[in-house]
Amino acid sequence: xxxxxxxxxxxxxxxxxxxxxxxxxxxxxxxxxxxxxxxxxxxxxxxxxxxxxxxxxxxxxxxxxxxxxxxxxxxxxxxxxxxxxxxxxxxxxxxxxxxxxxxxxxxxxxxxxxxxxxxxxxxxxxxxxxxxxxxxxxxxxxxxxxxxxxxxxxxxxxxxxxxxxxxxxxxxxxxxxxxxxxxxxxxxxxxxxxxxxxxxxxxxxxxxxxxxxxxxxxxxxxxxxxxxxxxxxxxxxxxxxxxxxxxxxxxxxxxxxxxxxxxxxxxxxxxxxxxxxxxxxxxxxxxxxxxxxxxxxxxxxxxxxxxxxxxxxxxxxxxxxxxxxxxxxxxxxxxxxxxxxxxxxxxxxxxxxxxxxxxxxxxxxxxxxxxxxxxxxxxxxxxxxxxxxxxxxxxxxxxxxxxxxxxxxxxxxxxxxxxxxxxxxxxxxxxxxxxxxxxxxxxxxxxxxxxxxxxxxxxxxxxxxxxxxxxxxx
Ligand code: NAD
Numbered sequence: 001x002x003x004x005x006x007x008x009x010x011x012x013x014x015x016x017x018x019x020x021x022x023x024x025x026x027x028x029x030x031x032x033x034x035x036x037x038x039x040x041x042x043x044x045x046x047x048x049x050x051x052x053x054x055x056x057x058x059x060x061x062x063x064x065x066x067x068x069x070x071x072x073x074x075x076x077x078x079x080x081x082x083x084x085x086x087x088x089x090x091x092x093x094x095x096x097x098x099x100x101x102x103x104x105x106x107x108x109x110x111x112x113x114x115x116x117x118x119x120x121x122x123x124x125x126x127x128x129x130x131x132x133x134x135x136x137x138x139x140x141x142x143x144x145x146x147x148x149x150x151x152x153x154x155x156x157x158x159x160x161x162x163x164x165x166x167x168x169x170x171x172x173x174x175x176x177x178x179x180x181x182x183x184x185x186x187x188x189x190x191x192x193x194x195x196x197x198x199x200x201x202x203x204x205x206x207x208x209x210x211x212x213x214x215x216x217x218x219x220x221x222x223x224x225x226x227x228x229x230x231x232x233x234x235x236x237x238x239x240x241x242x243x244x245x246x247x248x249x250x251x252x253x254x255x256x257x258x259x260x261x262x263x264x265x266x267x268x269x270x271x272x273x274x275x276x277x278x279x280x281x282x283x284x285x286x287x288x289x290x291x292x293x294x295x296x297x298x299x300x301x302x303x304x305x306x307x308x309x310x311x312x313x314x315x316x317x318x319x320x321x322x323x324x325x326x327x328x329x330x331x332x333x334x335x336x337x338x339x340x341x342x343x344x345x346x347x348x349x350x351x352x353x354x355x356x357x358x359x360x361x362x363x364x365x366x367x368x369x370x371x372x373x374x375x376x377x378x379x380x381x382x383x384x385x386x387x388x389x390x391x392x393x394x395x396x397x398x399x400x401x402x403x404x405x406x407x408x409x410x411x412x413x414x415x416x417x418x419x420x421x422x423x424x425x426x427x428x429x430x431x432x433x434x435x436x437x438x439x440x441x442x443x444x445x446x447x448x449x450x451x452x453x454x455x456x457x458x459x460x461x462x463x464x465x466x467x468x469x470x471x472x473x474x
Contacts, residue, residue, distance in 0.1 A: 001030050001032050001036060001040070001176075001192075001193050001194050001195050002040075002176070002179060002180055002183055002191065002192055002193040003036060003039045003040045003043055003192055003194075004039070004040075004043035004046075004188050004189050004192070005043075005183055005186075005187070005188025005189060006188070007180065008030065008032075008036065008039075009030050010030040010031060010032060010033075010036070012030070012031050013028040013029055013030050013031055014028070014029050014031055014169050014172075014195075015027075015028055016028070016029060016084050016169075016170075016171075016172065016173055018083050018084070018086070018353075019085070019086035019313075019314045019315065019316050019317065019353055019354050020083075020086050020303075020304040020305050020306075020313050020314040020348070020352075020353040020354075020355070021304060021349060021352055021353055022352050022353055022354075023352060024083075026080070026083045026084045026173060027080075027084070027173045029169070029172045029173060029176065029195050030195055031169075031195050031196045031197075031200070032194045032195050032196045032200050033196070033199075033200070033203075034199070034200075034203040036194055036200075037164075037194050037200060037203040037204050037207060038203075038207065040164050040192035040193075040194050041135055041164060041192075041204070041207045041209050041210060042209070043188065043189035043192060044135040044162040044163070044164055044189050044190070044192055044209075045134070045135055045162070045189075045209045046189055047162050047187055047188060047189030047190045048132070048134055048135065048161070048162050050187055051157075051160060051161075051162055051186075051187060051190050052131075052132050052160035052161075054160075056110065056111065056114050056115060056158075056160075057111070059110070059157060059158055059160065060107035060108075060110050060111050060158060061107075062157075062185055062186065063103045063104070063106060063107040063110075063154055063157065063158060064103065064104060064107050065185055066103050066182050066185060067100045067101075067103035067104045067107075069181055069182065069185070070096065070099060070100050070103065070146075070150075070178060070181075070182075071096070071097075071100045073177075073178060073181060074093065074096040074097075074100075077096065077146075077174045077177060077178060078092045078093050078096060079306070080173055080174045080177070081095075081145070081146065081171065081173070081174035082305050082306060082313075083305070083306070084170075084171045084172075084173050084174065085142060085143070085145070085170075085171040085305075085316055086269070086305050086313045086314045086315065086316050086353070086354070087143075087268050087269075087271075087305055087312075087313055087316075088305045088306075088310050088311075088312060088313050089305065089306065091267060091268060095144050095146055095147045096146060096147075098147050099146045099147040099149075099150040101438075102147060102150045102151055102154055102455070103150055103154050105438075105439065105455075106154035106155050106158050106460070107154075107158065109158075109456065109457045109459075109460055110155075110158035110159070110460060112457070113130075113457045113460060114130050114158065114159065114460070114464070116128060116129045116130075120473070122473070123472060123473055123474075124470060124471065124472055124473055125470075125471050125472075125473060126468060126469065126470050126471075127468070127469040127471075128466060128467075128468050129466070129467045129468075129469070130159065130464040130465075130466065130467075131160070131464060131465050131466070131467050132159050132160035132161040132463070132464060132465075133161055133211040133212045133235070133463065133464070133465060134161060134162075134209070134210075134211035134212075135161065135162050135163070135164065135209055135210050135211055136152070136156045136161045136162070136163045136164070136210070136211065136212050136213075136214060136463065137163075137164055137166070137204045137205060137207075137210045137212070137213045137214070138152035138153065138156065138163055138164065138165045138166070138214050138215075139165075139166045139201055139204070139205075139213065139214070139215045139216070139217065139225070140152065140165065140166070140167055140168060140175070140216050140217070141168050141170075141216055141217045141218075142167075142168035142169075142170035142171035142316055142317070143171075143268060143271045143272065143273070143316065144268075144272070145167060145168065145171050145172075145174070145175045146174060146175060146178060148216045148239075149165055149167070149175050149178075149179070151216075151443075151454050151455065151459075152165070152214045152216075153165065153179070153182070153191065155454075155459060155460050155462065155463045156214070156463050157186075157190065157191075158460065158463070159460060159463040159464040160464075161211075161212075161463055162189060162190050162191070162192075163190075163191055163192070164191075164192040164193070164194060164204060164210070165179060165191070165192070165193050165194075166193075166194050166195070166196070166200060166201055166204055167193065167195065168217075169195070169196070169197055170316055170317045171316065172195055175193075176193055176195070179191055179193050180193075201221075201225075202224075202228055205225050205228040205229055205234075206228050206229075206231070206232070208232055210232075210234065211234060211235070212234055212235040212236070212237070212462075212463075213225055213229055213234060213235070213236050213237070214236075214237040214462065214463075215236065215237070215238050215239070216238075216239040216240075216273075217240065218240065218241055219240050219241055219399075219448045222236075222238045222240055225238075236451060236452075237451065237452040237454075237462045238450045238451040238452065239273070239443070239444060239445070239450050239452075239454055240273075240402075240445065240448060240449050240450045241273055241374040241376070241400060241402070241448070241449060242273045242274050242275075242277065242374060242400050242401075242402030242403055242445060242449050243277045243278065243372065243373065243374050243398045243399075243400035243402075244274055244275065244276055244277050244278075244400075244402060244403040244404055244405070244423075244431070245276075245277075245278050245279070245280060245394070245395040245404050245405075245421075246261050246264070246265075246276045246278070246279045246280070246404075246405045246406075246407065246431060247280045247391055247395060247404070247405065247406045247407065247417065248261075248279065248280065248281045248282070248285075248289060248407045248408075249282070249406065249407060249408035249410070249413065249414065249417075250282045250284065250285065251408055251409040251410055252407040252408055252409065253409060254285075254288065254289060254292050256429070257407045257429075258289070258292045258293050258296050259296060260429075260430065260431065261276055261279060261293070261407070261431065262293060262296050262297055262300075264276045264405075264431035264432060265277070265279075265380045266297070266300065266311070266312055266358050266378050266380070267312065268312065269302075269312045269313060269314065269315050269316075269356065269377060269378045270375065270376060270377045270378045270379065270380070271315065271316060271320070271376050271377065273402060273449075274402055274403040274425075274431070274432065275376075276380065276405065276431050277374060277375060277380070278371050278380070278381050278382075278383060279293075279380065279381070279382045279383070280382075280383050280384075280385050280391045280394055280395065281382060281383070281384055281385070282384070282385060282386075283384040283385065283386055286382075286384040289382070290360070290362050290382055293360065293382070294339060294341060294360060297341045297342060297358050297360065298341050298342060299311075299342070300312070300341065300342035300343075300357075300358050301342060301343055301344075301345050302314075302342055302343075302344060302345060302348075302355055302356070302357050302358070302378075303344065303345015303346070303347065303348035303355075304345060304347070304348045304349075304353070307345050307347055307348065309345055309346065309347075310345050310348075311342070312358075312378065314353040314354040314355045314356075315354040315355075315356060315377055315378075316354070317354065318354065320354075320376060320377065321354040321356070321377075323376075323377075324356065324375060324376070324377030324378075324379060325356070327369065327370055327373070327375060327377075327379070328359065328370075328379060330369060330370075331361055331364070331368065331369070331370040331381075334364075334365070334368060335363075336361050336362065336363055336364040336365070336368065336370070336381075337361065337362045337363045337364075338359060338360075338361055339359065339360045339361075339362070340357050340358075340359050341357060341358050341359065341360060342357045342358045343357075344357070356377060356378050356379075357378070358378045358379075358380075359378060359379040359380070360379075360380055360381075360382060361379065361380065361381040361382070362381075362382050364381045364382070364383060366383050366385075366394050366397070367397070368381070371383060372397065372398050372399075374400065388417065392417065392420045392421070395421055395422075396420075396421065396422045398447075399447055399448040400445065400447060400448055400449045401422045401423045401424060401445050401446035401447040401448070401449045402423060402424055402425070402444075402445035402449035402450070403423055403424065403425045403426070403427065403431070403432075403445075404418075404421045404423040404425070404426045404427070405426065405427045405428070405429075405430065405431040406418055406421075406426060406427075406428050406429075407428075407429055408428075408429070411428055411429070414428045414429070415428065422446055422447065423445065423446060423449075424443070424444045424445040424446055424449065424450070424453075425437075425441060425443075425445075438455065439456065440456060441455075441456065442454065442455060442456045442458035442459055443455045443456075443459065
């Protein structure tokens with residue numbers, strides 16, 4: 001852990017196991033207590049006064065320096081994070097690149113939008129300032145932890161807050177090492193890291209000197225955080241789960257669509273908030289689509305995350321693995337067709353990790369559990385539809401609303417459907433934001449997929465409060 005700029009070692013720890021080779025221990029991580037949380041928050045509170053007075057330009061320059069350090073650290077850290085998370089190294093390298101970009105673009109947005117703004121009429125002058133909240137708690141999940149952590153640390157610090165990060169016990173090592181390096185650039189206490197599970201998370205959320213909670217994770221935990229934050233009337237910012245639909249229209253070109261949907265569904269073994277989690281295909285072309293997708297996925301190789309032949313690695317942890325397995329059993333019992341595809345990696349010890357082959361579910365009811373829940377695993381239901389009205393109703397019939405995609409040769413038609421989808425984002429003929437989309441679209445979801453937005457100048461607003469001063473001219 002990192003408290004007041006110093007590493008803290010405790011006499012209790014968790015062993016972080018490689019989910020693709022469970023007999024290998026990647027590292028041991030200290031676990032904290034309520035007292036460590038208290039120490040970290042007090043240190044962050046002491047650091048606040050000095051940090052918020054550091055000129056904006058300097059704070060932004062420090063973020064850019066951190067970006068350079070992170071890019072340099074990536075070579076070693078990619079392997080560490082790959083081993084602890086179970087995700088293949090190419091995907092982790094891409095995540096590090098994005099995290100570096102988050103630090104740089106946040107510095108740019110902050111420079112452009114955080115300076116005080118003045119207004120004037122014939123009688124008065126008005127000054128509008130953007131002020132930090134104080135100590136921010138950033139609670140992150142295990143999937144894509146480096147990028148998700150930087151999405152909290154960068155805007156929090158740019159706005160003059162101090163920040164304490166609680167990584168997930170399921171992938172805490174690379175994040176901690178990166179934050180330790182980052183903290184060396186800053187005064188003690190500006191960044192802190194505390195480790196642990198629910199008890200440490202709850203202590204952090206409930207601490208009276210934490211002014212805001214920025215959380216990325218699942219909806220059940222988010223509800224608990226909201227309850228714990230209520231007594232202190234604290235603000236919350238939530239980036240939560242998704243159940244993204246991919247809507248294939250009649251005129252879609254399957255040669256282009258199938259590989260893109262398959263990648264967006266199975267990357268990180270499907271453990272991505274905005275993975276494609278259900279596909280809707282017109283009844284008229286249903287068999288053709290399922291055939292093409294089956295053929296494509298049949299070539300996937302599931303194996304250890306460090307092996308070059310692996311298309312994707314194991315699932316990250318036992319709880320998630322068991323959840324997906326039981327969802328699969330339940331689905332098979334409903335009479336849907338369950339097809340297990342791909343092959344096991346040749347140098348993988350299959351029974352020594354949380355491995356699962358890619359699985360397609362066809363002839364499935366639109367309201368089946370496997371369709372409407374967030375599976376968060378390598379399992380993809382494909383549902384036929386009869387009409388445009390029906391597919392819009394299917395797409396919206398879930399509590400989630402993060403991303404969504406529409407696949408068609410006619411982008412104007414796709415645009416019209418996009419207007420009807422209840423989600424934070426709709427991608428057309430892709431599933432994920434383009435570089436322009438990342439610069440312009442605030443990231444986040446509606447309904448149970450989140451509260452608030454991340455990235456862009458809009459995302460910065462989660463980390464400051466307004467203060468207005470009104471003064472007469474004469
Ligand atoms: P999780 O909700 O189980 O855990 C997230 C974090 O919360 C962990 O650090 C955990 O230790 C902590 N925590 C648990 N109980 C707590 C409590 N009572 N108080 C405070 N902290 C507590 O999520 P997970 O399994 O690690 O991650 C997967 C979920 O995250 C999925 O639902 C996924 O879709 C979502 N996610 C969303 C986004 C997004 O941008 N919308 C991005 C990535 C992941």
